[in-house]
Amino acid sequence: MKEGCGPFQNLPVIKCECGAEILLIRQVELMSKAINSHVEEHRARVSDSIKADVLAKRIEDHLIKQVFEKIQVHLSNI
Ligand SMILES: [Zn+2]
Numbered sequence: 001m002k003e004g005c006g007p008f009q010n011l012p013v014i015k016c017e018c019g020a021e022i023l024l025i026r027q028v029e030l031m032s033k034a035i036n037s038h039v040e041e042h043r044a045r046v047s048d049s050i051k052a053d054v055l056a057k058r059i060e061d062h063l064i065k066q067v068f069e070k071i072q073v074h075l076s077n078i
Pocket residue numbers: 016017018019020038042
């Protein structure tokens with residue numbers, strides 16, 4: 001039995017620039033809800049609505065990009 005290289009070493013999570021982790025799940029709707037609610041958390045901390053929009057867009061892009069990267073890694077492992 002080999003130890004130290006189990007399948008759970010790389011849990012499928014995406015990371016926000018704030019350090020928060022969002023678990024990658026198969027249910028697309030739940031996944032997009034999780035991303036949206038995290039984006040909204042960031043938006044709520046910014047009082048200037050234009051700045052909040054720019055920030056929200058950047059964070060959303062950053063998170064969604066990682067979703068696609070993870071999916072690609074997954075596909076190449078099949
Ligand atoms: Zn965040």
